[in-house]
Amino acid sequence: MAVCECGKEKVQVFDYGAIEMQDGAFKRSFAECYRYYMGISVDDMLYELRKKFKIANAEGAKTLAGEKGSWFGLGGNVLGQWLQAYARFYAVTGEEAAKDKADAMIAGFKQIMEIDSEIGDGLFMYFFEKYLRGFVDCFVYCKNEDALVLADRFVDAAMRSPVYCNAKRRLGDNGTPPVPVEIEWYTIAESLYFYADVKQAYGKDGERAEKVRKFAKEFEYRQFWDIVYRGENIFNYSPISGQNTAYFHSYSHLNSFNSAAYAYKDTQDPYYLEIVKKFYAYMREKQELITGGYGAHLEWLMPITGQINAIENFHDSFETQCCSYAVYRLSEWLMEFTGEGGYGNWPEKLLYNATLASIPMDEAGHVQYYSDLNVGHACKFLHENTWTCCTGTRPLLMCELSRFVYLHSETGLYVNLFVPSAVEYGGLRVRMESEYPREQTVFLHIEASDGREREIYFRIPEHAKRVQLAINGKAASYIRQNGWLGVRGVFREGDVLQYTAESVPEWDRLECMGEGVVGLRCGAVVLATESPVEEVKGCLNFEEEAAPQLIRTEGLTFRAKSGKVVFSPYMDYPKGKNYHVYFRYGRGY
Ligand SMILES: [Zn+2]
Incomplete structure (x- = not known):
């Protein structure tokens, strides 16, 4: 029997495609996502890159640059993730059409990389690890041999790049002139470790694998991880460079722990497991909002007062797709390492309040990037830019959830998500x-x-x-x-x-010195209301238990016993419809 470090039986995540989805909200959502991404033409995706490298564009191909003509959708912020997406879509569904997309992208990149092995700005560190993971995924899941050759050449380009060899690797460096290339350098290690493992596993080149691991280790984020390891307050430190330097960037800092988890898998060094567990617990205790979201404004990790202030004043309450994806993956690692069912709780919250709560993308490439939890007025909206990072992670998180419903051990089957x-x-x-969760x-x-x-x-x-x-x-x-x-x-x-x-309805608070914001949740599901704030305050007392003040009318819909106020799942709200999730309370409110 395989056992993990704590002596418990080893629990494992299933491979993509092992679990068959059946009729329900998740299957519908997955199908819509699949339809959407299968509708994007590879010739359109590569239009701007081909133009840049003077490769003839296919007849009828058009740019995805969008009405603003911005860099979104033109390069590594999404193309690397889309490589991963089509490879994994193929692994999940077995549909040849998904493999055809992945293969066509690889053929396109092969042609581009014959001209420029760096794919223009592909060595931007944020782009690099996404392209690399995409190439390796296309090799692993689609058996595309060219993809591994491209991965080799891309890693070679990075390993001989002076920027990579002399990277500053400053605390919280989100990319600053004169080296904007170093944007989010601290999410790199995982993709390099994965590449090294694949090289070794497929008997391609063990010696190279060791070299790459050494290179990857240089990109481990010890500057931040050690703060967590020592149990210090992260707000004793500020990012040293980059954009928005008041606080640490939420997505990439959490995502760096996916590299730590990968390093733990490879080395079993307890340092890595310790920091992953500690940071995960810290995020849940100190940063998590009612929906399971985090980074309440400007995608920052903030002290509680900052979070309350953000919910009161801003609408960018959570980077919905990327940040959920990072949590799903980190939770998978932790469940495998520890066998603890508790690591399924955060994903469950995000499944209902982020993934299934997201409004559909439009055909121009706008996605629900932010969740809006503002106390004054809030609604679901699509980001004004086309093909943002969140259009890269949306299909990836769908594939991830599709294999996280069950886990298995040698003698057991574990039901994690009730899908x-x-x-x-x-x-x-x-x-x-x-x-x-509409029925219990x-x-x-x-x-x-x-x-x-x-x-x-x-x-x-x-x-x-x-x-x-x-x-x-x-x-x-x-x-x-x-x-x-x-x-x-x-x-x-x-x-x-x-x-x-x-489960019963409960208040969920962000509070400091007796004041803050409060919302209503039943189990993992956040409840919202259209009623005006004054009416809500008139018939519900935030200081007393919520359940006795409400009547369940059906499923997850509740009505206040005194008054007409009705709460229903936040996930059911359509685009543009106003709701209240959080309410301000305390002195003067
Ligand atoms: Zn994003």
Whole structure:
């Protein structure tokens, strides 16, 4: 039996494509995302790069530069992530059309890289790791041999680049003249480690793999990680260079820990696990908003007073797609390293309040980049720029969630997200029937079994007031451990496991010295209202428990007992419709 560092049985994430989605909100959302990205022409994607390198553009091809003609969509801020997206779409769906897109992009890049191995501005550090991961993904998932050759050449270009060899690597360096190339340098290591592992695993070049790992290690973000390791307050430090230097940039600082997690996987050095766990706990305790979002203004990590102020005054409350993607991945790592079900709680919040709550992209390439939690007036809106970074991560997070529904160990199956789906693993096939979170019970149908004894676990949602497990309608004697509720036994075809997790509406606060902002949440799901603030304050008392003041009318809709105020899931609000999620309270409010 494989065990992890703490002696528990090793829990593992499934490969892309192992889990089959069934009808429900997630499957619809995934399908819409897939349709959207499959509709983008590779000739359009490469239009600006081909023009730049004087390669004839295909007939009928058009620029994606958009009405502003900005650099968005023209290069590495999205193209590298799209390479990853098509490769993973293929791995998830098995659709040849997705592989064709990935292969066509690789053919296009091959032609461009014969002219310029750096793809113009591809060595911008923020772009570099995305292109590199894209090339390696196309090799791994689409078996495109050219893609690995491009990865080799790209890594060579970086390793001989004076900018890379002499990078300043300053604390919180978000790219400053005269070396704007060093933008978000601290997210690089992971892609290089992945490349090195693939080189070695496929027997391509072990010696090179070691060299690359050494190079990658130089880009580990010790300057920040050590602050976390020592348990110091990060606000004792300020970013030393870059744009917006008052505070650290939220996405890239959290994402740097995905590099630390990768390093832990490779080395088992406890330093890495320690900092990943510590920073994750810090983010949940000190930075997380009611939706699971973070970086309440200007994408900054801020002290609590700054967060409250931001919710009162600004509308850029959370960089929705990129920041969710980073959390999904970090949570996968932590669940694998520790086996703790608790690492599924943050992803669950983001699934309902960010991923499924996002309004659809428009055909011009505008995405819901920010979530708006402003206390005065808030609504969902698309970012004014086309093809922002969040159009790069949207398809990636869909692929990631599609494999994070279940996990497995040698003798167990773990239900993490309660999304309608089916999976086959080690002689067992199950199908999950679920209207969760609108209904509190999910049904796991055993569709095939080899008759071996095993365990099936369900994650205990952090805000659940009561959890219950029954088999074929009878209460089961269960095991409760590491954030999971499970049962051991021999399961047979036709058996049904019935799991109930009950939640009630609760206040969720950002508070300092008795004042702040407060919102309403039922379990992981944020509730919003259209009613004017004064009316809400007139019939609900924020100082007293929320549940006794509300009546559940249906699913996740609640009405105030005294008054007409109705709260319903924030995720259901369409584009442009006003809502209140947070309310200011305290002295003078
Ligand atoms: Zn983004």
